[in-house]
Amino acid sequence: MSNLSTLLGGVAETVDPRKEGLPIFGLLATEATQNHHMTYRIFDSSFRNVGSPWAAVCNSTTNYRFGMLGDASHAYVSYDHGNNFHNNLTSESYSTYINYNHSTYQIDQYPHCFYYSSSRDGFVSWQNYHQMTSSFEYQVGWTKLNMVLPEGCRPRRMFCNRRFTMREMAGNCATGNIQAYDYSSHMLNTDNNYATGTGYNEKMKMLVMIHSGDEGGNTSKVIHIFRGKKDLNKVPRIKDFFDDLESTEYFTDTWTNQNVKDWVVVVGNNGWVGFGLKQSNSKRYGVFDCNVKGVGVSLTGASRQWSTWHDFSGSTTTSYGASSGNQYYTKFHTTWDGTWGMIFSPYYYYGCGINAFCMSLENPRKFVNINQTKSGRSNPWVPWGRTGFHGGWSDNCDSETWQTYAWCFDPTDSDHETTTQVSMGTTSGDSVIPDNNTINPQGGTYTNKTGVVSLSSCRTTLTGGYGSTNYPLLMGVDWWGNYGGQNSGYGGGATTPITA
Amino acid sequence: MAHRYYFNNNGEPVTGLSVSGDELVSKGQAIMVDVPDGIESWRLSYNTATKAVVVLYEGLSEEDAVAKQLADSAAESEAEALAEKERQDALPK
Numbered sequence: 001m002s003n004l005s006t007l008l009g010g011v012a013e014t015v016d017p018r019k020e021g022l023p024i025f026g027l028l029a030t031e032a033t034q035n036h037h038m039t040y041r042i043f044d045s046s047f048r049n050v051g052s053p054w055a056a057v058c059n060s061t062t063n064y065r066f067g068m069l070g071d072a073s074h075a076y077v078s079y080d081h082g083n084n085f086h087n088n089l090t091s092e093s094y095s096t097y098i099n100y101n102h103s104t105y106q107i108d109q110y111p112h113c114f115y116y117s118s119s120r121d122g123f124v125s126w127q128n129y130h131q132m133t134s135s136f137e138y139q140v141g142w143t144k145l146n147m148v149l150p151e152g153c154r155p156r157r158m159f160c161n162r163r164f165t166m167r168e169m170a171g172n173c174a175t176g177n178i179q180a181y182d183y184s185s186h187m188l189n190t191d192n193n194y195a196t197g198t199g200y201n202e203k204m205k206m207l208v209m210i211h212s213g214d215e216g217g218n219t220s221k222v223i224h225i226f227r228g229k230k231d232l233n234k235v236p237r238i239k240d241f242f243d244d245l246e247s248t249e250y251f252t253d254t255w256t257n258q259n260v261k262d263w264v265v266v267v268g269n270n271g272w273v274g275f276g277l278k279q280s281n282s283k284r285y286g287v288f289d290c291n292v293k294g295v296g297v298s299l300t301g302a303s304r305q306w307s308t309w310h311d312f313s314g315s316t317t318t319s320y321g322a323s324s325g326n327q328y329y330t331k332f333h334t335t336w337d338g339t340w341g342m343i344f345s346p347y348y349y350y351g352c353g354i355n356a357f358c359m360s361l362e363n364p365r366k367f368v369n370i371n372q373t374k375s376g377r378s379n380p381w382v383p384w385g386r387t388g389f390h391g392g393w394s395d396n397c398d399s400e401t402w403q404t405y406a407w408c409f410d411p412t413d414s415d416h417e418t419t420t421q422v423s424m425g426t427t428s429g430d431s432v433i434p435d436n437n438t439i440n441p442q443g444g445t446y447t448n449k450t451g452v453v454s455l456s457s458c459r460t461t462l463t464g465g466y467g468s469t470n471y472p473l474l475m476g477v478d479w480w481g482n483y484g485g486q487n488s489g490y491g492g493g494a495t496t497p498i499t500a
Numbered sequence: 501m502a503h504r505y506y507f508n509n510n511g512e513p514v515t516g517l518s519v520s521g522d523e524l525v526s527k528g529q530a531i532m533v534d535v536p537d538g539i540e541s542w543r544l545s546y547n548t549a550t551k552a553v554v555v556l557y558e559g560l561s562e563e564d565a566v567a568k569q570l571a572d573s574a575a576e577s578e579a580e581a582l583a584e585k586e587r588q589d590a591l592p593k
Contacts, residue, residue, distance in 0.1 A: 031584050032577065032580045032581040032584045313515055313517050313519070313520040314514065314515050314520070315504070315512075315513035315514055315515055315516065315541045316541065317540045317541040317542040318540055318542065318562070318566075347542075348542050369520070371514060371515075373512045373513050373514075373541065373542070375542040375543075375569075376569075376573070444527065444529075447523055450517075450519045450520045450523065451520065451523065452514055452515050452520045452521075452524065454507045454512065454514045454524075454529075454530075456509075456510075468584060468587060469580045469583070469584065
């Protein structure tokens with residue numbers, strides 16, 4: 001069938017079926033007991049309500065169950081599980097993991113969330129806490145690949161790497177492997193046999209993995225760099241990727257790490273790769289040239305490393321990573337357009353604030369430090385708009401508009417020898433659109449490597465969702481809607497991508 | 501005595517490192533102040549009005565401060581629940 005574009009002589013464009021509209025998120029508010037009031041709404045990146053009243057939890061007054069689509073487990077949560085959404089998430093013991101709905105650890109670049117599942121219409125259901133400790137994320141979420149994908153795409157296949165075996169899994173559950181493949185016959189060095197951090201760049205068809213001497217704090221490292229002819233995300237079997245490699249290289253090194261499960265591997269579009277992790281209360285980040293060097297050369301980390309290992313420049317305090325529990329592994333996010341990435345963990349304990357490196361995915365040598373030093377009332381962080389993130393705030397919204405910490409980058413900003421532009425908001429529109437020509441009046445420029453972006457809060461003018469004391473929970477949504485089909489903002493209604 | 505840098509519009513700790521902190525100071529975004537040794541940064545903030553470092557739970561050890569914060573959080577939740585119940589009970593039946 002012809003459409004208007006082809007009738008007028010244009011070329012029909014194929015949009016990646018994985019491609020979504022701009023990010024959306026959920027906001028859940030309750031009164032303290034959750035017995036008589038819960039409200040769940042879905043907002044887009046412009047903070048417009050895009051949910052459906054029939055799917056949402058709307059102002060229910062039904063005790064113990066809320067709304068006609070009520071969740072059987074979580075309606076009882078305050079009593080059955082001894083937990084409520086008003087918990088401060090400051091110094092709650094980490095063994096009481098049911099408290100961590102507000103935690104930074106809830107959401108990363110993968111569409112699924114740790115504790116719940118929410119449709120884009122606003123229908124939400126929580127996982128059953130009773131066997132939460134056997135869930136995928138609780139035990140082995142750290143084995144997921146860190147993915148660098150095209151604009152608008154989140155990982156829709158989940159590959160996990162442990163020892164010498166890559167597996168494809170279904171989601172936050174303990175169901176069987178969809179497939180598995182032992183790739184050790186393709187390795188050039190098997191001195192270390194624990195896969196502890198793997199990244200994939202779809203544009204480069206480049207798979208980079210770290211192998212360590214154990215799954216604890218062993219410092220010995222072998223890093224393999226596989227360049228494929230086929231896209232890992234498109235091959236029916238993992239084996240098909242490894243059977244058709246263009247090149248395989250490796251290098252060895254000794255890297256400091258409190259726990260190897262924290263490693264995040266960010267494969268840039270220019271063949272440079274950023275390796276980062278939470279290290280004690282701080283973080284580390286280093287960048288290595290993983291472009292093809294030839295047979296038998298550049299076999300040491302020193303021969304490939306750019307600059308030096310960089311410790312986090314922002315403020316740090318008591319906080320926990322994988323050494324305190326596998327579920328607290330260091331996480332990775334990307335912006336909607338896939339031009340910037342973020343290696344992140346909380347500033348405080350198990351969920352509050354943020355300590356992060358944000359790096360250009362075009363060139364991981366360009367990076368700045370991101371910091372928010374809250375020690376209570378946290379919320380997770382999610383992609384926001386075209387090239388940004390937001391979250392981190394759940395303070396009482398009684399008589400207050402809900403605020404979030406939002407910031408964004410320039411998608412074309414990838415030169416590591418220049419400063420980085422960061423745009424932020426604030427509590428006054430007049431300060432964001434000032435009566436002068438200041439670019440990024442609330443953000444600014446930050447020196448590469450050492451610059452610290454201290455995030456500022458932004459008013460959204462949204463209510464918290466309840467008329468008295470409430471601490472809105474920011475929630476991730478599995479599917480943001482087809483690009484150009486269901487999004488009223490960026491790309492909405494258009495069939496032609498705005499960026500090439 | 502240690503020094504730290506604080507964001508000068510809300511007094512939150514921004515860094516303890518001189519290179520990063522001095523850059524923010526030069527831009528007018530942060531100030532450097534002396535802080536007491538041995539206090540975790542989550543307990544420290546800077547009051548931009550009084551121009552003084554504020555130590556949350558001053559006099560307590562780190563362990564005791566964390567316990568106090570937990571107790572305060574629980575007390576806050578209880579007070580909220582009680583106030584909410586009273587508010588609901590007062591509504592017309």
